[in-house]
Amino acid sequence: MVRLFDLNPQQLEAVKTTRGPVLILAGAGTGKTRVITMRVSYLLTEGVSPDKILAVTFTNKAANEMRERIAGMVDRAQAKKLTICTFHALCVRILRQNIGALGYKTNFTIYDEGDQLGLIKKIINRVSARDEKLDPNAAKNFISKAKNQRWKIVPPDRAETLAAAVFHRYQEELKNLNAVDFDDLLVLTVKLLDEHPEVLARWRSRYEHVMVDEFQDTNRLQFELVRQLAGEHRNVCVVGDDDQSIYGWRGAEIANILEFEEHFPRPRIVKLEQNYRSTNAILGAANSVIRRNPRRRPKGLWSENGDGEKVRIVEAPDDREESTLVVSELQKRQQLEQAGWKDFAIIFRTNAQSRVIEEQLRRLQIPYHLIGGRSFFDRREVKDFLAYLSCLHNPADDVNLLRIINTPARGIGSATIELAIQESRQAGKSVFETLQARAFLELVSNKTRTAIEAFVRLLDGHETAAQQPLADLSQVASRLLADTGYVDDLRRTCKTPEEALDREENVRAMVRALAEYQGRSTEGLAGFLAETVLDQEREEKKADDRDGVTLITLHAAKGLEFRHVFLVGVEEGILPHDRSKLEGSLDEERRLLYVGMTRARQSLTITHCSTRMRYGNASPCTPSSFLKEIDGRFVEHVTFHKLANAPASEGTARSHFARMKQLLSGDG
């Protein structure tokens, strides 16, 4: 049953306002997730049919969590009928049914960013003259930005820039390949609903209530989609916090939340400001920083958790000393409070900062858990594996074919590949088809021809095996790996045996994932590939339940909380990052600091250095200008010397003392 009596008045209002547009401004730690799940349950008790409710999130993780929490509150059968998914998954669902109207086939494949880059490189080579060089990554960003702003695709003859020409070609090519990229999922869905009223009508009536989580992260297209789906009945409830908008560089439009009323007039606006996470010292400090941002919805977090210890700001001589200090402070606290390592997080702006800290933690044999960095799915061997599978599924997929055509090296070099691409373009055929064309084979040397023929036979054979109705796909995959000698090659090319072992294990994990998928689905290779592309949840589950200190970037830390937080490297140039000044996104950097600060429940320590090793040499550093903005009442400046020599810092000793007192008074 829905336990409404647990909610504070604002939360209650958010839950019970079920008609018309609602904007819930949910500050950090204000029980947002509870409000969303309760609201869904409440809708059900009001008699709304579960299949009329749509809840959209950004990540699969968030969607899964929401689903689980709701499942624990309501009838199982009802919970199953709710639509809880990411924007992208929703788009796939819509497109799989109706993309035909846009001239694509319903079995389109989804390109991830790697595939995208591969295609762009191919096009740049073709379009641009030798003297002109265009950075493929820059082109990719340009294309993504253009799509998210709903630019019209400019025909190449009228394109003012090379980038625009590449954009046009890219889009053409994608359609030929019957492929869509991540952005297209949104672009095409919005286009579809825009141009086909009958489709729009169908999806509009499908959902009577639309909820969106992390609304501050939506981009223009996502907002447009929400408007299309909810524009008529206007039962739309968006939840977010403009102060935690940190993905502007990815196209998130903070204006969506700031100017919500313009698109959904007269909404009910509910501010959740009571924080259940942190002490008032932490909240006061965080409030004083974020208040400086010009464009935001004013709000202030408060809590009933007491003042707590002051936020400590420490200056260290250099980054190495900084790590030593942070790690030893952390260790002291852990012992004093009998805390688990899981209670601690060290948060930084850039991944590179984690290195020195890791060294320190390793030296003291403190378990830790580094989040992010390179995603599992960005690993070379994982991508190769998926590319092989894609080729089995669809050999006409040039991008994936080119990825593995000479991996491991099998005697098909760049000159041959170049020639094959050219031929395939002239003949209007896929590269794989070209490789089998007599005309093409006559152009290459005997040796190369043999290599190509062997490659074609290899793919053909396994493709046939994979297409068998009852094929054991994981077995086909293992055999393919063996036949290509991929694993042997992996071992050979790795510098250290550990690396080889690690990579080998990654490949095995993919084979296992495929077996697991086949155990629960009948969608075959296509289904596995689509799911894998859209749910690249990192393989960190094992590490998750092990005890350990969390090392994490500010971005990745959003949404998490820790008892004790160390925010390191808070220096001008790092936070705010130098690049942000060029881009004029200082506000977003301030929000990053705000997000970092509000992760802490009990204690927050901010450190900065006088000198830092940057790219191999020492460079002087000054404290972040944001630090001056923190209200002095909540701060304690601790000198490095004092901290380094004291057996326990003042703050720690005080909290220890408080704890003792609590124990003695018998209510601890």
Add this chain to the structure above:
DNA sequence: CGGTCTATAATTTTT
């Protein structure tokens, strides 16, 4: 063709 060497650049990363 395939390995090695040198130049270059360097946030953040939900799908």
Add this chain to the structure above:
DNA sequence: TTATAGACCG
């Protein structure tokens, strides 16, 4: 410092 992309030679 380090990763990676392109140039260069065997």
